[in-house]
Amino acid sequence: MKISEIVNLLDAKVICGDDMLENDVFSACGSDMMSDVLAYVKDQAVLLTGLVNSQVIRTAEMMDMVCIVFVRSKQPSEEMIELARESGMAVLTTDLRLYEACGKLYVNGLIGNGRKSHE
């Protein structure tokens, strides 16, 4: 799925990373707990979250993710946007809640990668 398709499906606003909209991503995860993202996520390219602080961007960077979607109309700070730009990540915001946003992407083919927690 192209990032531009995520923008359309979630009626999202592109905060940064306009040049990445035609990039393909193959899986995603949704969590407000960065500890869990670090523990359980593997090779997911998109992070959907309702948590808004700089550690979200750093966590995504550590996991080699390329796109962050902030749900529930959360707005990232200038500092966070700058961090994301430096790391070459696209940042989107949507009014949808986490469950709905994940669901819309999932039914349209963006999978979760199906790994169990401890693999």
Add this chain to the structure above:
Amino acid sequence: MSESLTFHYDVDGEDFTSAGQASVQVKKNLRRLGIPPEIIRQVSIAMYEGEINMVIHAGGGDADVIVSEDRIEIILADHGPGIADIELAMQEGYSTAPDSVRSLGFGAGMGLPNMKRYTDEMTIDSKVGEGTTIKMTVKL
């Protein structure tokens, strides 16, 4: 034995917002050295978790990353409260982090187990009231 390369960082314990800066820097440096991406990910996640721990629990500390021919070592040393029961601290889900940290997305009791998961070797040397030194190794 060829020469090893050491990166040193002071981890600032004052500000949770800046936690992780050293790990981001390490990631960049390892990329420049041409280390394989999967190894870089292992090292940077382990170090990031350790860095967050030092900021949450110990008021910061020192981080050294030593890159040699066959391994990358990460040494995190702090002068925080120390870990009373290391075995308990290693259990997934066990956390002494305050609720304020949980609302920031951390403190789920996954830090130490994650550090162990992403590295080949990990030793914890800790004395209550004196501090903790964690040494992790990722083999190349």
